[in-house]
Amino acid sequence: xxxxxxxxxxxxxxxxxxxxxxxxxxxxxxxxxxxxxxxxxxxxxxxxxxxxxxxxxxxxxxxxxxxxxxxxxxxxxxxxxxxxxxxxxxxxxxxxxxxxxxxxxxxxxxxxxxxxxxxxxxxxxxxxxxxxxxxxxxxxxxxxxxxxxxxxxxxxxxxxxxxxxxxxxxxxxxxxxxxxxxxxxxxxxxxxxxxxxxxxxxxxxxxxxxxxxxxxxxxxxxxxxxxxxxxxxxxxxxxxxxxxxxxxxxxxxxxxxxxxxxxxxxxxxxxxxxxxxxxxxxxxxxxxxxxxxxxxxxxxxxxxxxxxxxxxxxxxxxxxxxxxxxxxxxxxxxxxxxxxxxxxxxxxxxxxxxxxxxxxxxxxxxxxxxxxxxxxxxxxxxxxxxxxxxxxxxxxxxxxxxxxxxxxxxxxxxxxxx
Numbered sequence: 001x002x003x004x005x006x007x008x009x010x011x012x013x014x015x016x017x018x019x020x021x022x023x024x025x026x027x028x029x030x031x032x033x034x035x036x037x038x039x040x041x042x043x044x045x046x047x048x049x050x051x052x053x054x055x056x057x058x059x060x061x062x063x064x065x066x067x068x069x070x071x072x073x074x075x076x077x078x079x080x081x082x083x084x085x086x087x088x089x090x091x092x093x094x095x096x097x098x099x100x101x102x103x104x105x106x107x108x109x110x111x112x113x114x115x116x117x118x119x120x121x122x123x124x125x126x127x128x129x130x131x132x133x134x135x136x137x138x139x140x141x142x143x144x145x146x147x148x149x150x151x152x153x154x155x156x157x158x159x160x161x162x163x164x165x166x167x168x169x170x171x172x173x174x175x176x177x178x179x180x181x182x183x184x185x186x187x188x189x190x191x192x193x194x195x196x197x198x199x200x201x202x203x204x205x206x207x208x209x210x211x212x213x214x215x216x217x218x219x220x221x222x223x224x225x226x227x228x229x230x231x232x233x234x235x236x237x238x239x240x241x242x243x244x245x246x247x248x249x250x251x252x253x254x255x256x257x258x259x260x261x262x263x264x265x266x267x268x269x270x271x272x273x274x275x276x277x278x279x280x281x282x283x284x285x286x287x288x289x290x291x292x293x294x295x296x297x298x299x300x301x302x303x304x305x306x307x308x309x310x311x312x313x314x315x316x317x318x319x320x321x322x323x324x325x326x327x328x329x330x331x332x333x334x335x336x337x338x339x340x341x342x343x344x345x346x347x348x349x350x351x352x353x354x355x356x357x358x359x360x361x362x363x364x365x366x367x368x369x370x371x372x373x374x375x376x377x378x379x380x381x382x383x384x385x386x387x388x389x390x391x392x393x394x395x396x397x398x399x400x401x402x403x404x405x406x407x408x409x410x411x412x413x414x415x416x417x418x
Contacts, residue, residue, distance in 0.1 A: 002248025004155040005222040006190040009130040009245075013113045020154040020254075029112040030124075031055040031142045034099050035062045036362070037117035039076040040136040041143070042083045050144030053087045057107055058143055060084050060091045061099035066357040068094070069365035089143075097330030097356035100124070100298040104207055105332055109233070109241035110225035115142050119214045120298055120380065126207035127232070128225030128245045130190075133214060153219050154254040155190045156181075160197040162262035167415035169308070170205035171300060171378065171398035173197075173259065174212040175267040179277035180257055187217030189254060192247060197261040198223065203232035204302045211299045212380045215274040266413055268376075269396035272384040280401055280413045290395070292375040293406040296327025296354075297361045300378035300399050303328075303336050309403035310342055312417045313349055319409035324351040325367050327359040363388025376405045 003011065003019075010018050013026040033041040038060050060080045068074040084091035092102055099116065100123035108114060110128035114121055117139040124131025134148075142148050160173060177191070191213045198206070206223045213221025223229075225245040233242045266280040295301070295309045306326065318324055326346050328334040334356050337343045343353055360367025361379045368388035369375055375387060375394055382394035397405070400414035407417065 001252060002250035004190070004251045004253065005128070005192055005224070005245065005247045006130060006153055006155050006220065007251070008247070009111055009113060010150065010152045012111060018152050020152050022152045024150055024152060025147055026113060026150050027147045028055050028115050028142045030057040030059070030103065030107055030114040031116065031139055032059040032061060032099055032103065032121070033117035033136065033139055034060070034064055035066070035073065035077055035080060036064045037136045037139070038080045041117050041140045042079060044137045044140035045143055048140060048144060050140070053089055053143050054146035055142050056146070058089045059099070059103070060089055061102070062091065062093050063096070063098045063357045064362050065364045066094040066355065094357070095331060095355050097328070097333070098298045098301065098358055100211065101301065101329035101333070105236050105330060110229060110243050110245040115139060115148065120211055122213045122218065122221050123207055123211040123298055125210035125213065125221040126203055126223050128223055128229060130220050130222065132219045151188070153188055153190045155192045156186055157253040157256040158191050158193050159256065159258045160193065160195040160261050161258070162197055162260045164197065164261050164264065167266055167400055167413070167418045168264050169398040169400060170201065170208040172264050172267045173261065174209045175269055175277050175396070176259060176264060177257070178212070178216055178269065178275045179267070181216040183215065183273055183275045184217045186213070189218050190220040190222055191216070191218045192222045192253070193224070199226065202228055204304050207302070208299055215380055266398060266401050266415065268401060268411060269382055271382055271393040271395065274380070274382060274396065280397065280411060283411050284413050288411045289374065290322060290376045290405050290410060291373040292323040292325065292367065292369060293402050294325045294327070294360050294367060294375060294377040294379065295399050295402050296325070296329065296359055297377070297379040298329060298358070299380040301327055301329030301333065303333050305378065305399040306333070306337055306342050309399040310345055312400060312403035312414060313406060314345055316407045316417055318350050318406050321409050322406050324349070324406050325354060325360060326351045327354045328356045330356050360387055376402050376411060378402050
């Protein structure tokens with residue numbers, strides 16, 4: 001009997017053949033925590049009596065409140081820096097960028113088992129790794145032992161065939177999956193992606209889809225490792241990290257869903273649930289006024305996302321009543337955008353370009369909404385209060401839809417401008 005990608009990766013990390021449903025003790029390749037979860041992880045690490053970090057690659061990221069907006073968070077971040085120096089753990093500080101983007105650029109390789117004290121660690125699946133979010137205590141144990149207990153998840157086979165039409169992007173695919181499965185339709189499962197559309201998709205787009213696997217309850221969102229993976233790793237200067245990794249043809253899945261990418265339209269997730277998905281062409285008729293547009297985050301803050309948005313905004317301009325915030329996902333993205341003149345053009349258009357990091361997404365600073373205001377964001381989550389104000393509304397869409405909306409001031413189909 002063949003294996004799914006999840007079964008293959010866990011088999012490699014336990015030293016024996018394992019199947020979905022088994023509880024296994026598996027070694028972990030990469031473990032991380034961020035400034036929202038890191039202080040608790042450090043406290044648990046010390047309380048458990050660990051004296052050294054045993055996971056091969058351990059990282060701390062200061063990206064959620066970065067730079068720190070108040071003294072309490074500054075003290076927590078100080079604790080992380082001190083722990084990093086004491087234990088020899090690399091700390092990525094303010095301005096370095098978002099954990100998931102940095103891990104994809106610098107460290108994650110096909111077949112890795114990645115555990116993070118952050119729910120969107122599943123982003124690593126875009127490179128053929130099993131990335132999953134865990135609690136701070138579990139990650140503390142991984143820091144101290146280099147391993148932990150896992151349940152090997154059943155997998156849902158997601159087949160995406162066909163070619164995306166102009167104005168339709170990877171973000172629209174994962175929003176369609178959220179519409180089909182619902183916010184809990186894949187709880188404790190792994191999503192495994194197949195089909196011609198996925199095969200032709202670059203890793204940047206795959207990362208976007210894998211990033212939001214957790215929004216349907218999944219533990220991981222696994223992409224095949226193929227020539228597109230090799231191209232990405234080569235671009236990052238680490239082609240030696242490549243290896244091909246795919247599911248077996250006779251792997252057994254819990255269920256299968258199929259999507260015809262050719263028929264997809266731009267989609268938008270309405271408040272206050274990610275699976276509250278509708279076609280932008282329908283919502284546009286309602287002329288829903290948007291006060292703020294945010295282009296960035298670990299979901300859609302990569303260079304190609306900024307380029308897609310700028311192409312629309314540069315030609316048509318920003319609506320005077322819309323606040324536009326742009327957040328590159330990493331220092332590398334920021335530098336590349338600077339070299340290409342993208343940052344300069346956004347500033348000239350009236351955008352506020354923030355340092356690489358999570359920015360407004362987590363509602364701590366740099367873009368908290370006022371009562372009754374609406375934001376259209378390229379992030380992954382629109383729960384009530386997510387961006388800092390439970391009396392505001394969050395809409396989720398692709399960078400193209402975000403840019404079109406910034407042009408008109410209301411939720412707008414980007415195909416009008418493409």
